[in-house]
Amino acid sequence: GEPSSGPAAPWLHLYAATLAIFVMLPRGLLAALAAWRVRRGGRNFALPLHEPYFQRLVMSFDERAAIVIVQPLGYSPAPPAALALRDELARDWGEQLQLLWQTTVAPDDEAAIAEPPRAALRVALFDMAATPEAEVHGRWLSARAGGAVPLEIVVDGFAFAERFAAMPERWPQRRRLWLDFAAQLGLPCRFIPARAD
Secondary structure, three states, rough: OOOOOOOOOOHHHHHHHHHHHHHHHHHHHHHHHHHHHHHHHHOOOOOOOOOOHHHHHHHHOOOEEEEEEEEEOOOOHHHHHHHHHHHHHHHHHHHEEEEEEEOOOOOOOOOOOOOEEEOOEEEEEEOOOOOOHHHHHHHHHHHHHHOOOOOOEEEEOOOHHHHHOOOHHHHHHHHHHHHHHHHHHOOOEEEEEOOOO
């Protein structure tokens, strides 16, 4: 027989309604849900932009060398310590790293660590022979923590390791003391020479 003929409009409306209900509406709802999750996640997810990884990314777009300010506290580092510190920091900041050494100050000194423009990091350099004290070292560090340029503790163990060469157990004990102290202040801490316990 002949195909029946009739108005096409009802069929077209039925196709359009089917597409709207079963294709467009679910996709629209999924897109809205995804956008809501992105907005919510963006508010709850803060990047630690002050950490070396992100600072290195910024520096990679800047052809100038990273600047690190080094403030020795209560002692004057020997040349091997200065070289080891540069090598250790160069792993994070690149070989073009520029260290700006400050004059040694006592841990009870009120002077602030200098912050020239473009400084990537401030380092408070301590002798491992010193026992960290909250009311002296802690107060000095707390007064200078925060700000635009991150602060890090570096502990020089060269003289300590030499002095206690016959008692190797002293290194991990003193290392743990400094790590606990830094953790209480919420500051990163590293050691030169870098070595395992």
